[in-house]
Amino acid sequence: MSKLAEFKALEAQLAAQLQQLDAMKNDSGLKQEIEYGMNLRQVITILDPSKGASVSTSSSTAAQRKPREVKRYKHPHSGEIVETKGGNHKILKQWKQEHGSDVVESWLQ
Incomplete structure (x- = not known):
């Protein structure tokens, strides 16, 4: 212009x-x-x-707004523990791609 x-x-x-x-x-x-x-x-x-x-x-x-609660997921084979307040966690996403969302949600403690 x-x-x-x-x-x-x-x-x-x-x-x-x-x-x-x-x-x-x-x-x-x-x-x-x-x-x-x-x-x-x-x-x-x-x-x-x-x-x-x-x-x-x-x-x-x-x-x-009330704060989100911390969720703990424990991988049954490796024993690795992931603590997160949301679903945007790098390792948690990898697990869901490998094993499926329903299976990973069953690992919730």
């Missing part, structure tokens, strides 16, 4: 963003938030605390 074409494209984007900014400046909801210093979530929490608490972000739900 030539410099001139890039300049024109950026200029068009800037013009569009300026129009959006002007539209937001005239938005009554934005004016109210600025006037009271609160957003919609804060107002909902004040009016109905139970509803405000139920509106949560994905990061807070991830923090509430």
Whole structure:
């Protein structure tokens, strides 16, 4: 893309963003938030605390998730033990390829 074409494209984007900014400046909801210093979530929490608490972000739900438990697999022939919290373990994958997933799951202690 030539410099001139890039300049024109950026200029068009800037013009569009300026129009959006002007539209937001005239938005009554934005004016109210600025006037009271609160957003919609804060107002909902004040009016109905139970509803405000139920509106949560994905990061807070991830923090509430219980940790995975450690699984121990023992190879019956070699006696080798693998401890893992998930199925993405190198040795465990090799065992499942060689012996099959059902057989390896029967080795769970």
